[in-house]
Amino acid sequence: MVEGREKPLRNYKLYIGGKDVEGTGWVYTVSARSLLEDVFTSVRLKRSLEQDERSDAADHPYVVGRCAVAGDTAIDLATQAAAAAAPAWAAVPLERRMRLGVRFREELLRRQEEFLELLTAEAHPLKLARWELSCLLQVFSEESLGWYQERMHTEFRHGGRRLIVRRQPDGVVAFNPPQNAPAPSAALSVLALMAGNAVVVRAPRSIALSTMFVLRELIAPLLDEVGAPPGTLNAVCSNPGQTIDRWLQSPLIQDIFYIGGTEEGLRFQQRCVAQGKKPILELAGNDGVVVWRDADIPYAAEAIAEAFYGSGQICMVPNWVLVHPDRADELIAEIKRRAEAVRPGYPEDEDVLLSPVRRSERFFALLRQSLDAGAELVTGGRRTEIDGTPSETGVFLQPTVVRVNGLSGARSHEIVRHETFFPLIPVIVPETADDDKLLDSFIDFVNTNEYGLRNSFWARDSNVIDTVVQRVVNGGLLKVNDSHIGFLPYLPSHGGTGLTGGAFGEANYPMLKTSHLQGVSVARDVSPRTAVFGD
Template sequence: MVDGQDKPLYSYKLYIAGKDVDGEGWVYTVSSRSLLEDVFTSVSLKRALEQNDHDEEAAAHPYVVGRCAVAGDSGIDLATESAAAAAAAWAAVPLERRMRVGSRFREELARREEELIGLLVAEGHPVKLARWELSCLTQVYSEESLDWYRQRMHTEFRHGGRRLIVRRQPDGVVAFNPPQNAPAPSAALSVLALMAGNAVVVRAPRSIALSTMFVVRELIAPLLVEAGAPPGVLNAVCSNPGQTVNRWLESPLIHDIFYIGGSQEGLRLQEKCVARGKKPILELAGNDGIIVWKDADVVKAAEAICESFYGSGQICMVPNYVVVHPEAAEALIAEVAAQAAAVRPGYPEDEEVLLSPVRRSERFFALLRQALDLGGELVTGGRRIELDGTPSDTGVFLEPTVVRVNGLTGARQYDIVREETFFPLLPIVVPEPETDDELLDSLIDFVNANQYGLRNSLWSRSSSVVDAFVQRVVNGGLLKVNDSHIGFLPYLPSHGGTGLTGGVFGEANYPMLKTSHIQGVSIAHDVSPRDAVFGS
C-alpha cells in the first residue's frame, strides 16, 4: 500500500540486512495488458510516476501494479557488506535446518501461486507460460530433488578405523543476476544457494523488478526468519546491470557471480571473474535441437517441437532447430505447421495464449531473409500480427514461423540453425538420403557439433536408435527422449550445459552444488600415522 492511497499497490524498498531500506527513486510497473490496450497512457503514467512518485492520482490508476526502489552504488555495496557479515554464521547452521528452507519454499510457492502468477502476467508472461515456469520450480524443490541434493552435500563412509566424510561447503557470498525474460523464477534459485549455506545478494532488473522482489521479500525472506537465519543472509536490490555487476567484480566480499543472460556477455564476465579469483556460474544461451526418427509419433513430436513458440521463443531452453528423418519429413512438417497455426497472440491472462510481444523484430526478418536467400522454404508464418492475429506491418507480435532447410551438410550455414534466435522462428532440417546406419551417425555427429549445449531431444520408437543417442550424445546438459522438451523432472540436473551455454567450466549442474565446493574429512580412531602414510 502506497501512503495515502486506497488502492493496494505492491511497493518494495531495497531489502538489506533484514530491513527495508530507502533507495534513490522508484521504478513503476504498469500492466502488460495496458501496454496492449493503450500504450501511450501506460508509458505516460510510468514516466510521470518515476519523475514524481507523489502523484497520488497516477498511482491510483488501474494500469499501475506496483513499484520498486532503485539502488545506487551505496545500496549495492551495503547489500554486499551485509551478506558478507552474515555468511559465516549461516554456514555454521546444520545442513538439515537449511534444507528445510527449500521444503518450506515449495509450500509457500504453492500457497501463493496465483498471486505470483498474477504478477508474472502483469509483467507480460502469458498465463500458460507462467504456470509452466512455476511447475519447473516445483520440480527443482520437490522432495525427491531435495533428498538428492542432501545426499550430494554430505555423505559418510567407514574405512580402516576412520570415519570418512565427503561434504560440500558453501562458497560464501553468491550474487545473483537474473535475466530480463524470467527474473523471478531465476531469482528463486537463490534458495538453493541459501540451502548450501551461502549468503546471497539478488539483483532485480530495473525494467521488470516487481515479481523478483515479491519472490525475495514475500516468499523467501520470511522463511529465513523462521529458520533463525542472521539478518543479511538474503539481500535484494533493484539496480542497473552494468553498474551492479562491476561493483560485484571489484568487491573482495563476493565469491560467486551467478549470471543468466547472453553468451557473449557471459563469456566476457567469465574472464573478468577468473581474473579476480571469483567463480562464474553461467546460464547462457541455448540452441536446443530435436531429432525426429522415421518411426516417431509425429503428433506428439510436433507437440514438443511447438514448445518452441512458448513466450514467442524468448526462452533459452525451448527447441531451436529440428532434424527429421527424410521418410517422416512431409508428415512432420505438415503436423508442425498445423499446430503452429493454432498458436496465437492475445492478452497474457488468456489461458490459450502462448505468444508474447516481440521487441526489435528487425533481427527476426533479417534471419528469415537470410534463410530464404540460402534456399530455405517458408512453411508457415513470417509476418507481424496484431493482438487478434491479423497480419499487420505494425503488429507487436510475430507469427510462429517454420522454415524447411534441405540438406544436413550445409545446414549450419543458416544462422537460424547455428545460433539461438530468441524468436518464434523454427528451422526443420531434412537431411540428404542415406542408409539408416549412415544417417544415425550423421545426426549424432550433428548434435555433438553444436556450439551450444543446454538440452537435446530425440523422438523414436526404436530401442537401438534410443540406445545409440543415449550412449553417444555428449553435448548438452540434458537429453530428453519421447518427452516434453521444456519440462523439468526430479533428480535430473535442472540447469547448466556445455559450450556457449555454460562457458569453459560448463556442465549440467544443480545450483546448490554449483555454489559450494567439495571438502574431504577423515576422522581416525586408534590409527598409526606411520602406517597411514602407506595407505593402511
C-alpha cells in the same frame, strides 16, 4: 484507492541486512495488458511516476507496483551484509538449511495465484507462467531435495575412520537474473542458501516487481523462520553494468550467477576469473530436436511446438529440428498445423502462448537470410495484431516454420547455427542415406553444436535410443520421447556446455555449483605410522 483499482499498489524497498532500506528513486510496473490496450497511457504513467513519485498516476489501475532503486552505496552495503552473515549461516546444520527448500515449495503453492498474477502483469502468458511455476515445484520437489542433500554430505567407514565427503558453501553468491524470467531465476537463490551461502540478488530495473515479491515475501520470512542471521538474503533493484562492476571489484563476493546473452556472458567470464571469482553462467541455448524414422509424429510435433512458448524468448525451448527424410513431410505438416493454432492475445487469457516482440527487425533479417540461402517458408513470417490479423505494425510475430533442405549446409543458415529468441523453428531435412549413416550424422550434428543446453530425440527403436544415450555428449540435459521444456525431479534445472555454459559449463544444480567438495577423515585409535606405511 481510486475507482477501478482492485488491489493496493505493491511497494518494495531495498532489502539489506534484514531490513527494508530506502533507495535513490523508484521504478514502476504497469500491467502488460495496458501496453496492449493503450501503450501511450502506459508510457505516460511510467514517465510521470518516475519523475514525481507523488503523482496521481500511482492511483491508476494500470499501475501494479513499484520497487526502490539502489545506488552504489546500497549495492555495497548489500554485499557487506551478506559477507557478515555468511559464516554464521554456513555453520547452521545442513538438515536445518534444507528445511528452507521444503518451506519454499509450500509457500509457492500457497501463494501461487499471486505469483502467476505478477508474472502475467509482466507480460508472461498465463500458460507460460504456469509452466514456470511447475518448473520450480520440480526443482524443490521432495525427490530433488533428497538428492541434493545426498550430494552435499556422504559418510563412510574405513579402517577405524569416519570418512566424510561433503560440499561446503563458497561464501557470498551474487545473482544476476535475466529480464525474460527474473522471478523464477531469482528463486534459484534458495538453492544457494540451502548450500549455506549468503546471497545478494539484483532485480532487473525494467521488470523488478515479481522478483522482489519472491525475495521479500516468500524467501525472506522463511529465513527468519529457520533462524538465519540478518543479511543472509539481500535484494537490490539496480542497473546491471553498475552492479556487476561493483560485484567484480568486491573481495567479499566469491561466486556470481550470471544469466544473459552469450557474447556478454563470455566477456563476463573472463573478467570474473581475472578477479578470482567463480562464474556460474546460464547463457543462450540453441536446443535441437531430432526426429527418427519410427518416431511418434504427433507427440514429437507437440514437443517441437514448445518453441513458440513466450514467442521463443526462452533459452531452453527448441530452436531447430532434424528429421529423418522419410518422415519429413508428415512432421512438417503436423508442426505447421500446430503453429497456425498458436495465437496472440492478452497474457491472462488461458489459451495464449505468444508474448509481444518489440524488436522484431532481426527476426525478418534472419528469415530473409535463410530464404535467400534456399530455405522454404512453411508458415508464418509476418507481424500480427492481438486479434491474429497480419499487419505491418503488430507487436506479435506469427509462429514461423522454415524447411531447410540438406544437412551439410544447414549451419550456413543463421537460424540453425545460433539461437534466435523468436517464434521461429527451422526443420532440417537431410539427404537420403542408409539409416546407420544417417544416425551417425545426426549424432555428430548434435555433438558439434556450439551451444549445449538441452537436446531431444524421438525414436521407438531401443537400439537407436541406446546409441543416442551413449554417444550424445553435448548439452546439460538429454530428453528422449518427452517434453523438451518440462522439468523433472533429480535432473538438472539448468546448465549446459559450450556457448551455453562457458569454459566451466555442465549441467547446473545451483546448490552444488555454489559449493565446493571437501574430504574429511576422523580417526580413532589409528597409528599414524601404520596409516602411512601400512606396517
